[in-house]
Amino acid sequence: MTEHTLIVTVEDRPGVLNRVASLFRRRNYNIDSLTVGHTAEPGVSRMTVVLVADDDTVRRLEANLYKLVNVLYVENLRGQGAVVRDLALFKVRADQATRAQVLQLVEVFRARVVDVGAEALVLEITGAPDKIDGLEKVLEPFGILEMVRTGAIAMTRGAEPPRAVEAA
Amino acid sequence: MSSKRTGAQIIWEVLVKEGVDVVFGYPGGAIMPAYDAMLDYPVRHVLVRHEQGAAHMADGYARASGRVGVATATSGPGATNLVTGIATAMLDSSPIVCITGQVSGGLIGSDAFQEVDVTGVTLPITKHNYLVTRVEDIAPTLREAFFIARSGRPGPVLVDITKDAQQASIDLVMPPAPHKLRGYRPEHRPETRDLERAIDLLNHAERPIIFCGHGVVKSAAGPGLLELAERAGIPVAATLLGLGGFPATHPLAMGMMGMHGEAWVNQAIQEADLILALGMRFDDRVTGNLKSYAPRARKIHVEIDPSEIGKNVKIDVALIGDVKETLATLLQGTRPATRAHWHTRLGELKGDSAVRDIVSLPDDGHLYAAHVMHDLWRLTEGRALVVTDVGQHQMWEAQYYKHDHARKLITSGGLGTMGFALPAAIGARFAMPDDEIWVICGDGGFQMTAAELSTCAQEGLKVNVALINNGYLGMVRQWQEFFYDKRYAATPLKNPDFVKLAQAHGLLGLRVTRRGEIPDVVAAARAEPGTVVVDFRVEQEDSVYPMVPAGADLGNMIRRPVSTVLAETGEDP
Numbered sequence: 001m002t003e004h005t006l007i008v009t010v011e012d013r014p015g016v017l018n019r020v021a022s023l024f025r026r027r028n029y030n031i032d033s034l035t036v037g038h039t040a041e042p043g044v045s046r047m048t049v050v051l052v053a054d055d056d057t058v059r060r061l062e063a064n065l066y067k068l069v070n071v072l073y074v075e076n077l078r079g080q081g082a083v084v085r086d087l088a089l090f091k092v093r094a095d096q097a098t099r100a101q102v103l104q105l106v107e108v109f110r111a112r113v114v115d116v117g118a119e120a121l122v123l124e125i126t127g128a129p130d131k132i133d134g135l136e137k138v139l140e141p142f143g144i145l146e147m148v149r150t151g152a153i154a155m156t157r158g159a160e161p162p163r164a165v166e167a168a
Numbered sequence: 169m170s171s172k173r174t175g176a177q178i179i180w181e182v183l184v185k186e187g188v189d190v191v192f193g194y195p196g197g198a199i200m201p202a203y204d205a206m207l208d209y210p211v212r213h214v215l216v217r218h219e220q221g222a223a224h225m226a227d228g229y230a231r232a233s234g235r236v237g238v239a240t241a242t243s244g245p246g247a248t249n250l251v252t253g254i255a256t257a258m259l260d261s262s263p264i265v266c267i268t269g270q271v272s273g274g275l276i277g278s279d280a281f282q283e284v285d286v287t288g289v290t291l292p293i294t295k296h297n298y299l300v301t302r303v304e305d306i307a308p309t310l311r312e313a314f315f316i317a318r319s320g321r322p323g324p325v326l327v328d329i330t331k332d333a334q335q336a337s338i339d340l341v342m343p344p345a346p347h348k349l350r351g352y353r354p355e356h357r358p359e360t361r362d363l364e365r366a367i368d369l370l371n372h373a374e375r376p377i378i379f380c381g382h383g384v385v386k387s388a389a390g391p392g393l394l395e396l397a398e399r400a401g402i403p404v405a406a407t408l409l410g411l412g413g414f415p416a417t418h419p420l421a422m423g424m425m426g427m428h429g430e431a432w433v434n435q436a437i438q439e440a441d442l443i444l445a446l447g448m449r450f451d452d453r454v455t456g457n458l459k460s461y462a463p464r465a466r467k468i469h470v471e472i473d474p475s476e477i478g479k480n481v482k483i484d485v486a487l488i489g490d491v492k493e494t495l496a497t498l499l500q501g502t503r504p505a506t507r508a509h510w511h512t513r514l515g516e517l518k519g520d521s522a523v524r525d526i527v528s529l530p531d532d533g534h535l536y537a538a539h540v541m542h543d544l545w546r547l548t549e550g551r552a553l554v555v556t557d558v559g560q561h562q563m564w565e566a567q568y569y570k571h572d573h574a575r576k577l578i579t580s581g582g583l584g585t586m587g588f589a590l591p592a593a594i595g596a597r598f599a600m601p602d603d604e605i606w607v608i609c610g611d612g613g614f615q616m617t618a619a620e621l622s623t624c625a626q627e628g629l630k631v632n633v634a635l636i637n638n639g640y641l642g643m644v645r646q647w648q649e650f651f652y653d654k655r656y657a658a659t660p661l662k663n664p665d666f667v668k669l670a671q672a673h674g675l676l677g678l679r680v681t682r683r684g685e686i687p688d689v690v691a692a693a694r695a696e697p698g699t700v701v702v703d704f705r706v707e708q709e710d711s712v713y714p715m716v717p718a719g720a721d722l723g724n725m726i727r728r729p730v731s732t733v734l735a736e737t738g739e740d741p
Contacts, residue, residue: 011351014299019291026292056478063475069296069316072351 003032004058005084005154008047008065009039009073016070020047023064029053033086033151044072048153081157087150088132089114090123093143102142109135120145171341175303175334176205179267182310183211185342188238190598192216192225196242197282198269201334214594214627217619219246221591223253223324224617226264228555228595230257231578232603234386236317237264237595243271244282247328248289252585254324255293259582260409261382263322265313272332273301286328295323303336308343315346320354321473322386356472358487358494366444366468366485367501370400373442373466375510379425380406382581383447383472383491384413385574392495393446394418399499401507403514405433407448408562409581412571417550422514426454428563431714431725432517438723439513440465447471447491450480451582456722470494521714531683537561537636537706541568543686544606544634553596553603555579557589557613559643561636563712565608576603587616593631594623604632604694611637611663621673624699632693633701635666638708646711650726670701679703 010016017036024031032050039046053061062074077084090111094102099121106113106123109131115122125135129152136147173181179202183191190212195203206213216222219241226237241250247268257264271280287299296316298309306329313325370376384393390413397404397420404414405422414421422433434456437443443465448454455461458480466484469477470491477486487494531539541564544552550570556562556579571577578596580588589609597605614635624631636642645659670677676696680689680703693700713728 015287015291018288022291060475060477060479063473063477066353067295067473067475069349069352 001052001054002078003050003052005077005082005152006049006051006058006062006065007073007075007077007154008049008071009075010045010047011070011072012038012043012045013070016045017047019068019070020065023068027061027064029057029061035151035153037153048151050152075156077154077156082154083157084128084152084154085126086129086132086152087124087126088135089146089148090125090135090139090144091120091146092123092139093119093145094121095119098142102139105135105138111135171339172337173340174201174205174337175306175329176201177208178303178306178340179310179329179334180205180209180211181340181342182307183238184209186236186311186314186345188236190214190229191238191240192222192229192595193240194219194222194242194246196246196269198243198271198331199240199246199267199334200242200269201331202240202267202269202329212598214598214623216591217622218617219249220253220587221594221617221620221623223250223264223266224256224585224588224591225595226266227253227257227260227262228578228592229599230262230264230322230595231260231592232553232575232596233599234388234575235263235599236314237262239264239266240268241266242269242282243286244284246282247286248284250326251289251293254290254326256580256583256585256588257324258293258295260580261322261386262324263317264324265310265317266324266326267310268326268328269334270299270328270330273330274332276301276330286326290326293324294326297326298328300327300329301333303333303338306333307340311343311345312349315349316352355490356474356488358470358489358497362485362487363494363497364501366487367498369442369466369468369485370444370498371501371503371505374507375440375464375513376400376402376442376444376507377422377437377440377465378402378404379443379445379448380404380410380413381446381448382407382409382413383470384410386447387472387490387492388574389446389492389495390414390574392492392499396495396499396502399504400502401505401511402444403436403511405429405437407451407454407581408566408579410446410448411566411577412574415572416570417572424566426451426722427456427716427718428567428712428714430521430567431727432514432521434716434722434725435517436514437462437465442466442468444468445470446495449476452480452718455480456716456720456724460721460723462722533682535681535683535704535706536710537564537638537704538568539683540634540636540680540686540704540706541565541608543683544608544690545569547687547690548604548606551604552576552606553578553600554606554608555589555593555596557607557609558584558586559610559613559641560638560646560710560712561608561610561642563643564636586610586613589613590617590620590631590633591623594620594627594629597629597631605630607631607633609633609635610642611635611639611661611666612641614666615663618669621670621675621699621701625673625675629699630697631699633699635701635703636706637663637666637703638706638710639663640708643712645709649709649711650715651717666701666703670699676700677703679705681705
């Protein structure tokens with residue numbers, strides 16, 4: 001069982017997210033995260049799916065995704081050089097006594113303060129998922145009031161564009 | 169002449185263009201514009217008695233002909249009634265297009281009268297589906313629907329069209345039939361390297377078996393399969409839906425494998441050193457316990473759907489592509505062989521099965537369903553198009569009616585839908601107007617869709633219904649007998665008089681209680697111009713043998729007890 005990150009390029013049509021999500025549910029795949037957003041090409045959206053599964057299961061998942069008519073292309077980033085990023089917002093308890101310590105951690109993790117209140121700070125961080133896990137861990141003692149993460153988005157490194165959409 | 173058309177007219181324009189000559193359906197509010205327009209087009213409409221019947225009819229039409237079957241229904245309950253039929257078509261890869269009316273676009277999401285999110289409901293049981301809210305999208309969407317339904321691994325496609333889109337008008341320019349869609353890859357070709365490896369395995373195998381699956385029927389690969397089997401001397405076992413893909417009376421035909429397959433066939437699978445699986449998916453009813461399944465065999469899997477490879481059984485060589493085309497390539501490299509040792513061994517295994525075969529029993533006054541199947545096969549010279557329902561009779565038919573031709577057995581394999589047979593046979597009737605059609609159905613399943621007898625009467629259709637009436641939900645009763653200590657929970661049936669039921673529809677009803685009556689009654693049924701129901705009062709507590717209990721090892725079957733067999737023949741055990 002290993003972690004796989006899939007880039008699923010889909011037609012931007014109503015119900016496509018539902019079709020993909022329904023496939024995961026119906027075939028009993030457990031996904032860690034799924035994000036969806038626009039691409040540079042009008043009418044085309046891109047999903048990033050992270051899941052832990054064995055290689056054969058993921059191969060069948062790819063085949064099942066291809067069976068969805070609105071899925072244009074599936075790329076497994078495993079074994080490819082890729083940038084993977086997650087964005088998180090933390091609302092962490094920080095009063096006069098602790099604020100300086102929290103700000104120091106913000107500095108170390110290259111996070112940003114996006115809101116300052118008397119009792120709490122709102123922090124924003126982008127980075128590889130494990131870096132965000134790390135920040136979460138060190139913030140915990142101060143008291144995390146709220147946290148939200150987008151889930152991973154990913155892109156291969158280098159000048160190569162995603163492989164062209166073509167018949168498998 | 170103006171080419172201005174309403175959405176409703178466009179639906180029929182496309183259907184005519186697609187070569188559709190019959191649709192099965194039921195009108196209602198949201199589909200009324202389409203029904204009104206229908207009267208001006210050369211398409212026959214068959215009014216069903218329940219929309220489930222419409223979907224099964226479209227399915228039966230598709231399976232008998234290889235063409236796309238079409239069902240229509242209104243929104244809400246009309247559409248949800250299609251669901252069982254759509255799922256049936258999905259599980260058996262049957263190409264149908266279902267057209268449903270939907271409430272007008274402005275009302276969507278408001279829980280309007282007869283509004284159901286039918287694209288949501290059918291999402292997991294269709295190959296693809298569409299909600300069409302604009303008149304200009306109707307023609308291109310329907311053309312796509314037909315293309316998707318019939319290409320690659322076929323399947324059901326649903327197109328939900330709002331009432332206002334049906335009512336609006338545009339200048340129609342008929343779009344060409346698509347041959348390619350951006351995100352849709354129906355066609356695959358095996359890798360040369362894998363083909364070479366498969367040929368090598370075939371040429372070196374000592375105990376090979378070919379599995380004839382539904383894909384052989386669907387891709388019309390029968391001639392290629394026959395050539396390969398004969399050249400290489402390889403026996404052919406069939407899945408339920410593969411029956412007829414290879415002639416059952418051919419010396420290399422082994423018959424059906426799996427839960428109710430021949431015991432010797434299952435044993436042979438466990439001893440085989442190579443399996444060439446053609447267009448099938450290693451369903452649990454075929455494999456039994458996966459851990460002990462065909463342990464000595466390398467497996468070559470020829471399959472159009474890449475997601476089926478390795479789903480249940482680990483595959484040594486995957487040939488992803490059309491069965492017919494792939495077989496043609498395999499044939500080029502396969503060397504002639506006789507494999508005498510293997511056939512000797514198969515002969516030994518086979519001999520053991522024959523002594524337990526109920527068909528070899530003399531007439532002891534009881535009417536066994538197996539006898540009915542055997543006699544029907546004989547009397548119809550194996551040429552009938554048989555449509556079976558689901559349960560014991562379905563297995564007996566599969567065991568005792570020897571199908572030599574493809575598309576002459578239509579049955580619900582994957583979903584196991586009771587109530588399938590009669591409506592599917594009505595659909596098949598339109599696909600094959602000259603075939604002799606027999607519905608073989610249990611008394612339980614028959615009553616699920618018996619209302620379609622009215623459809624037969626109204627449309628003046630001829631099908632013969634062989635009702636295998638044992639007064640039980642027989643297959644469940646059998647499981648209760650074997651696995652639930654004979655506690656017959658909710659399986660005994662108090663049935664209507666089926667002869668009178670037929671008569672109430674203005675149809676002929678006949679009854680058989682002894683084996684000797686079968687030839688005359690079958691002759692009378694065949695002579696009757698309209699639909700006939702023959703009530704075969706068979707042995708009530710007979711069971712389908714042999715049987716691999718669910719999840720058990722394939723080689724570990726419950727056999728028809730020999731002592732009973734001998735007792736019935738009057739010999740000492």
